Amino acid sequence: QIRRIELRTAAQADGSCLGPRRSPFKGSGMALANLREYLPGDDARAIDWKASARMDRLVVREFEEERSRTYYLVLDRSGSATFGSSTSKDRRILEVAASLIFAAHRQNGQVGLCIVTDRVEAFIPARPGRSQVIRLVQALISHRSTGTGTDLAAAFRFLCTRVRRRCSVIVLSDFDDPGFVRALSHLRRRHETTAIRVTDPAEYCLPDVGHAILEDPETGEQVFVDTSDPAFRRAYDDAVAAADRRIEGVGLAGIPVLCFLYRRAVRERSYAALTFSRVAVAAKIRTPGRLPRPHALFALALLALALILVGLADPHIPLEGVDEGVSVVLVIDTSGSMQATDYSPTRLDAAKTAAEILLSRLNPDDYAGIVVFESGATSAAYLSPDRDRVIERLYGIRGRDGQTALGDGLALGVDMADSIPNRHRVVILLSDGVSNAGTFSPEEAASYACERSVPVYTIGIGSTGPVTGTTESAALDEETLRAIARTTGGEYYAAADEGTLAAIYAGLTDEIPREPKDTSICLVFFAGAIGVLLLEMYLRYGRGRILP
Known part of the structure; x- marks a missing residue:
């Protein structure tokens, strides 16, 4: 078993970063350190005869001592x-x-x-x-x-x-x-x-x-x-990201160690100096004090290191104006009563035109989908960021001579909105009649949406008087639509005509709840580090340079 492990890890081991250690001590070894003049007592085998002939004096080779790590x-x-x-x-x-x-x-x-x-x-x-x-x-x-x-x-x-x-x-x-x-x-x-x-x-x-x-x-x-649960998933993602930033930020703990080593090195070193013949005169008239300016070079280098370490931790903050994407599902009634002509040209066509206005005003990160219902419910367009494809499917919807399964349509819409995790979800329900078919009642579907934390915005479309263009009942159940919106945390809107309907859909884009998106700001710290390093180079090598 040990042999199998050795064979399996041989490739990784041969390509690893471990290598022979070069010691700072001089001794026997294979790596040449330098040449120096021969001293009495040196081993004659260390004499470099070719170098001695060129330099016209005896020279010996010194090697770096190899030590096991x-x-x-x-x-x-x-x-x-x-x-x-x-x-x-x-x-x-x-x-x-x-x-x-x-x-x-x-x-x-x-x-x-x-x-x-x-x-x-x-x-x-x-x-x-x-x-x-x-x-x-x-x-x-x-x-x-x-x-x-x-x-x-x-x-x-x-x-x-x-x-x-x-x-x-x-x-x-x-x-x-x-x-x-x-x-x-x-x-x-x-x-x-x-x-x-x-x-x-x-x-x-x-x-x-x-x-x-x-x-x-x-x-x-x-x-x-x-x-x-979307709230739980967001909280979990935030907690994991915070733990990663804590671990990746451990490198900052080495900065106090660097400060300690720097202070000790400063006490033991002498500064680079200019040879000058009147140092005694300058010493009498100078202002007493230490040399604070050379410390600025180290402080800038330390600041650049800290900025790089923080940038590598990839910090995120919520930025205003940069919103997270939302999954928007349009649930549209296609029952027989939607063929009524009290809206121009029909209720269904007016609803499709108004829905296109909403789809065209969604953000680029938003997903959109469509569910239609009459005696049953089906998906007309699955959730997708491709707005043109969804609009194409929208205009492909045709009316049916069926009843109104409002609960089934709403339940399917909630399922579609909840199919992509870690996103805000919204369902926009449009209907013109009383729920009289389907497996789910409107109350059950509303409770399901509330359980999944999906707000439902309901739109009632219809007229108070008799309508033409359909043999189906066109009675509008506003009380049920209001109850659905109230239960799920949405709003109810009543559309009196096609103009009002278009205005409702256009205004819904501003009503959709959004949260600022957590945006990485690591590039800000990297840019700051580059700026600090450029300043350090200017102070070190520029016109008003600081002596190192």
Whole structure:
């Protein structure tokens, strides 16, 4: 099994970023560091005879000493790592860890392992050699976690106390632990730390399965939720985005460390200076004080770094004037009474002309669909952002000599509006008669729309007197249309003629509820970082430059 893992991870290991470490110390090795003049006691084998002949004195070669690097892998094997849509996060962590172990071994590195849940469950000190590789891979395969929680802070504190010499620490986790940030900052001061976050696509897209019980794999807590509820889905997306921004913003924690290192370096360094013969005179007449201006270069570089880190976290804010798309479904009565000619040329034709006005005024991100009903209900145009196609289907609607299944049409319209998750939905219902057919009553359909949080705007079309052009009853049930609008949070409108009907549809585009769309502002921070860097370059190299 270890051999199969080695073969499977060989490609990743050969292409990894691990490489031989070049030490700053001079010694034996293969990489030439520099040439220097021969000193008594130097090894004669280090003399470069060709360079000595050119320079007319003995010169010896100095090489960079090659030292093996030490790596520690911190693996999160908590309960949350068992989750995965196709492959569990725990499996991905093991594959990446195995690739890193073999890559480090190929570069003669020393590798150690720390497995953590809500406590440190296993620790193997770093050692070189293939026997260590086999021991680590066996530990990856055979380990069975006893804990289910996550406490990365405990693992980081453990490494700081157990591993004294500076090394490279690679953390593989989903970072589903709010208390790791401070401990990670402390670990980064002691060791070179790389964090690799392992996630699953299903964590970002909550499945729309209606009512469900969700169970936390770490705590066992169960929560009953409605995964189809738009408000819940929006809140979930916002919470996931906030957690991602918190994790991606951990890099900001390194800025105080840079400030500390800079202050220490300033105390130990001397500034670049100009040779001048009258320094004593200048010292007598100068204003006493420190040199604050050189610190501005560091402050600008630090500000640029902070702006880049914040931009990489991809912050979003709701912007006025940039609205989220809305799913708009037109539910149109095509029963026999819609053939009446009291509207020019007929009620149905007037309704189609008015509906085109509304469709043409929707926003580019809006989706539109059409449902028609008479004795039953059917879809005339499915939800689509293609406005021209929907209008073409609208004018393809023909009247029928049937009764009025108002409840069925409304229920189908709500289903269509709810078919695309994470969007606001609106149903616009037009009818001219009393509901006298169908499976659903208008009250049942209105309750269904209220349950799905879909507001319904109702439009009554008809005349108070006798009408011509149809043999069907054309009595308008305004009370039912008002009740539907009141139950679902919409509005009722009465159209007296084709002009009023067109004005109602035109005004509905302004009545559709919208929310500002969360828009990424990362480019603002990147642009700010570029501006700060340009200012830093001007102060460093421009006319009024600051001495570094």
